[in-house]
Amino acid sequence: MSDIDDQIIEEFRRNAGKVGGQLAGIPVILLHHRGRKTGIERVTPMVYLPSADENVLFVMGSNWGSPENAGWYYNITSAGEARVESGTETYPVTVRELKDEERARIWATVVQRYPVFGDYEKKTAGIRTIPVVELTRA
Template identity: 85%
Template sequence: MSDIDDQIIVEFRANAGQVGGQLAGIPVMVLHHRGRKSGIERVTPMVYLPSDDKNVLFVMASNWGAPENPGWYYNITSAGEAEVETGTETYRVTARDLKGEERDRIWATVVQRYPVFGGYEEKTAGIRKIPVVELTRA
């Protein structure tokens, strides 16, 4: 885990799930997942898109626009489950990789609310389509 991730997690936990700086006012969660090969527990802070259903949220495997998907994406889609912290709550979730029109509809909402993701999409054009994963409270 990077020093930046560590700082975000410390701030997140100290402020009931709120963080400042570039992430001020944007929903942030902390994802707990196990390495699919190593079995090592990992903790990753990330932006999420809330759903109208309070038991569902969406995460985007943008990896800051890098040419490859982030490791957490493979870990949770392989396991089919993970644990998340949102606000002051920690709970288990099931993970479902969205495809086709369903993925595209959610992605359009993501880019509308968080334009930086449109930039990530431009960086990955012709290389990969950024995955969207639905996390549902177990």
């Protein structure tokens, strides 16, 4: 885990789920997942897109526009489950990767609300499609 992630996690927990800096005003969760190879529990701060259904949220596997997907993506999609820390609550979720038109629809909303994701998409063009994953309260 990076120092930046550690700082975000600490701030998130100190402020009941609120963070500042570049993430001020943007919804953030802490995604708890197990390493698929190591079995070690990891915590990853994530920007998310809320859904009309309060039990559903979407996370994007942008990995800052890197050419490869982040480890958390493989961990949660292979496990089919994870846990979400939101505010002061932690709860289990099921995991489903969105495909085709469903992904395109959600992705358009992501880019509209958080334009930096459009920049990440440009960086990964022709290399990979940035995954969009639905997390549903179990």
